[in-house]
Amino acid sequence: MALTTTERPTRHLARPPAKRRAGRGTRREGVAGYLFLSPWLLGLMAITAAPMLMSLVLSFTNYDILSEWSELKFIGFDNYQRMFTEDPTFWHSVQVTVLYAVVATPLKLAAALGVALLLSRNMFGVGLFRGLFYLPSLLGGSVALGIVWFTMFNRDGSFNSFLGLFGIEGEGWVNNPDYALSTLILLAVWQFGAPMVIFLAGLKQVPQELYEAAAVDGAGAIRRFFSITLPMLSPVIFFNLVLETIHGFQGFTSAFVISGGTGGPVDSTLMYTLYLYIKGFTDYEMGYASALAWVFLAAVGLLTVVLFTTGRFWVHYADGDDR
């Protein structure tokens, strides 16, 4: 894998592979190209594009999976209207999701960058440390960790025993609507290892000469961090920010597990995807769930555009050829 580690990940997102030679390939190569591409093309059509269109159509219907297709009725924008004007639970789930993503993402990235800075120098055991910090990212999305979190932050969980050492009497954090979401945010932040590894790769790319020059000019550690590390790292920060924000909007498993699939207590952990699941697969209101899905898609798309637009103002590309 070392072959590609030196390249900056953000740039590839925007670019097809470079055309090595001018002109088109031979006819035979064209046929071979589409042959090799055919499973992917089929998947794109059948598994991605067609269902997307289908859900768009369904979002204008009253479809529920229990009735026959013949009972399907087009109801115009009713689902959307209901969502925005008559469904407080929808707004509530939007709030929960935004709060979750807006709090968890920066905390997670800050933790990732902080620990990456600590680990960026060569020292005894550094490889092992990296691996161990990364481990939660592999395990954290599982039902098992949801169970651990649920138990740890229960009334008689170990977190309260810890607080007990300081004479503080804790409560059932997962059962309290004021705190349940915080436990989920903590679980998300706990998985900072994945962005940390990407930060570490980014830190390796910062030329040491810059630090040496700055030190000669009398810049202290803090000044060097803000004037060299942060700007040089901004493309990687941006990359992590985009990925983690979108990831944050899709939190499902942990919310499902600690609330027993309800989004409770009092809807305090009702993440958007969980609400979508409940509408589609518990209440069988698939038309409405499709409308929810499209609003979600539009929101994520809009968010990506906003991130990329604002990114122009603070993401600094050393070679200046990325815009």
Next chain:
Amino acid sequence: MKAIRLVVILAIMAVILYPLVWMLGTSFKGQQEILSNAGVFPEDFSPGNYPEGWNHLDVNFGRFFLNSTLVAVAVVIGNAVSCLLAAYAFARLRFRGRGMWFAVMIGTLLLPGHVLIVPQFIVFRELGLVGGEFPYLPLIVPHFLATEAFFVFLMVQFMRGIPRELDEAAKIDGCSSFGVFRNVILPLSRPALVTTAIFSFIWTWNDFFRQLVYVSDLEKYTVPVALRLFIDSQGQSAVGPMFAMSVLSLLPVFLFFVAFQRMLVEGINTSGLKG
């Protein structure tokens, strides 16, 4: 300075690893001790939670592990084969529309899977693939069609690093596009294939959303879907067995981590893959 740094790192490490160690410790505590001892280590080592958890539900966990393994292995094969084919086309072959399709592929990278779950479910249901004797096809088939764009992307990135001179040499020796794929790209792409296989396995093993939607018979349950039943039926008596099975459910992922630690960390370096 160095010593302070090390102390700080170890302190953070202790906090980070605490939930995992605590889970392991608690899985060996007896029913009484779970209530009285919230610490990491069991005072009275009692492995009885494991057999109890294994047989806690009407179907034992061996079945669930078998089901999960079946799905995960099929997904690994599907991803490895189909993504490699697509990546070869994107990375090496010149054909009309390649740039456009590549852009579409990148677009699907950021597409949230939750958007598609409702219509996909309806389609698979109309095809008669939901439920029945083998309810896993909806979980497996998409992966034979390279729908996991992350892996296509990862492999394209990797193939770009393979010197083109090797392709040219093979062509001069009379290889067609298929020959180049078979004799040059396939053998040299092994590291990318291994990374794909490991991540495919771990993601599928941990996946809950899709398995929850498609698997409904207890007999057919996968490990994550079975685990959540513990929460539903939770009296205090079930905490020990629940933790025991949670530990077991993470064991395969942990073993992969131990065996391929370096590769995993480097694998996400190359592409920003999420764990």
